[in-house]
Amino acid sequence: MAGPTTRDRASSLLTADSPGAPQLTRACDRGPHPGTAPRRTPRALLRMDLAGEVASVPLARRRVGTFLAPRVHRRVWEDTLLLVSEVLTNAVLHSDSGLMPYGTITLVVVHRHGVIHVNVTDDGTDAREPRVGEVGADSDNGRGMLLVDRIADRWGTHPCGHGRVVWFEIAEGEP
Numbered sequence: 001m002a003g004p005t006t007r008d009r010a011s012s013l014l015t016a017d018s019p020g021a022p023q024l025t026r027a028c029d030r031g032p033h034p035g036t037a038p039r040r041t042p043r044a045l046l047r048m049d050l051a052g053e054v055a056s057v058p059l060a061r062r063r064v065g066t067f068l069a070p071r072v073h074r075r076v077w078e079d080t081l082l083l084v085s086e087v088l089t090n091a092v093l094h095s096d097s098g099l100m101p102y103g104t105i106t107l108v109v110v111h112r113h114g115v116i117h118v119n120v121t122d123d124g125t126d127a128r129e130p131r132v133g134e135v136g137a138d139s140d141n142g143r144g145m146l147l148v149d150r151i152a153d154r155w156g157t158h159p160c161g162h163g164r165v166v167w168f169e170i171a172e173g174e175p
Helices: 056-068 074-094 144-151
Strands: 013-015 044-051 104-112 115-122 154-160 163-171
Touching: 044 056, 056 074, 056 104, 074 104, 074 115, 074 144, 074 163, 144 163
Parallel strands: none
Antiparallel strands: 013 044, 044 104, 104 115, 115 163, 154 163
């Protein structure tokens, strides 16, 4: 029996502050904070639960693009979409999310105070943590984390239960 498809597992858009919305201080963004009090500063939030498959990357990219288009400058929009694609592709190719049947990836995008914060939570792996590697001029791959390192204002990774979170931030700044 086949598992749910990427489209079946994509969750809906949430906007503004809601008591159940994930917070940036949470170690893992797989689910909401129960009982969290609303904040004063509104924010926009997109959360998607995705299948650990290559087809999830363009789906997520379209949803993030639609979500951010009315909120941010075109350069920030393009940079964010590129990095979302890179980090999601890494999760599919290099974590148990894409290597094991029914693997999942959770994508959370928060736009608040002129900063876009993105968390990608995957099912982890026994392999090494994501890192910026040396890439040869003839190499066809291996540039994902290098792009994240060069474009994002901040990024990092940390364990999350049985999985891992890779996150990055892009500040809007001046166009």
